[in-house]
Amino acid sequence: MRIREDRVEQLVLLLYDIEGYTSYCDFHTSRREFKSVIDLTKMVVNGCNGIITDFGGRPYNFTGDGYLSAFPQSHSEAALDAALEIQRLSKELKGKENFPKKDLYLRAALHKGECPLVKFDGNENYTPIGRTPSKLERIEGCARPGEIFASESVIEPVKGKYHLEKIIGLYLKSITNQNLIYKVHGKKG
Numbered sequence: 184m185r186i187r188e189d190r191v192e193q194l195v196l197l198l199y200d201i202e203g204y205t206s207y208c209d210f211h212t213s214r215r216e217f218k219s220v221i222d223l224t225k226m227v228v229n230g231c232n233g234i235i236t237d238f239g240g241r242p243y244n245f246t247g248d249g250y251l252s253a254f255p256q257s258h259s260e261a262a263l264d265a266a267l268e269i270q271r272l273s274k275e276l277k278g279k280e281n282f283p284k285k286d287l288y289l290r291a292a293l294h295k296g297e298c299p300l301v302k303f304d305g306n307e308n309y310t311p312i313g314r315t316p317s318k319l320e321r322i323e324g325c326a327r328p329g330e331i332f333a334s335e336s337v338i339e340p341v342k343g344k345y346h347l348e349k350i351i352g353l354y355l356k357s358i359t360n361q362n363l364i365y366k367v368h369g370k371k372g
Contacts, residue, residue: 189301193256195337196298196311196319197240199269199291201227202328204248207287227289230272238265243311249323253311256295260341263367266291266331273329292323295336322364325350335363345370 204223211219224245231250232242238261240254254262273289296315303310318334326332338347346368 189299191297191299192253193296194298194311194315195254195256195259195262195293195295196316197235197252197254197262197266197291197293198316198319198323199231199250199266199289200323201248201287202290203287223287226276230276231269231289234265234268234272238262238268240265244308249320251311251316251319253298257340259293259295259337259339260344262293262337263331263333263341263345264370266293266333266367267370270329270331288328290323290326290328291331292319292326293331293333293337294319294322295334325364326366331367333365333367335365338365338367343371 207223208220211217228245228250235242235252238254239258240252240262243251243253252265254265269289269291277287294315296318297313298311298315299313300309300311302308322332322334332350338345348366348368350364350366
């Protein structure tokens with residue numbers, strides 16, 4: 184595929200994942216209950232899209248059970264607040280009658296850095312590529328259901344505004360520059 188209209192931006196990337204989604208989909212699609220899968224996906228993605236845009240972010244793409252969005256480089260606080268609001272939404276959705284009783288949780292990760300944005304032939308949307316989204320995926324993979332992990336690059340400008348826990352001894356596969364990772368517990372005040 185040929186890359187066209189590419190550019191590079193400094194971004195705060197937010198990735199959230201629906202933990203338990205694959206099992207949920209397997210169960211319902213094996214019974215040809217596609218509406219259940221569609222309804223759940225739309226409920227989560229539409230809710231999260233609203234939060235992301237309300238906080239000044241741009242939703243990018245949903246693949247499998249993960250959703251990637253981006254915020255301008257100077258918007259670490261907005262991105263963290265959006266992640267916390269997505270966690271709140273997750274708890275709110277669990278109380279709804281049409282939300283599955285099965286253990287479905289959202290987990291999230293944030294990382295900031297230089298990010299090439301490209302359009303591939305046949306695709307109208309930009310796709311973030313390179314080191315920043317790759318590292319973000321590694322960070323997200325270490326978070327447990329219901330947790331928010333953020334790299335030092337996201338936390339540094341807003342450190343005093345959040346309840347944080349340093350994650351010690353976390354190894355990110357295939358990442359040579361291991362950054363400090365924080366678990367975000369909430370916003371102060």
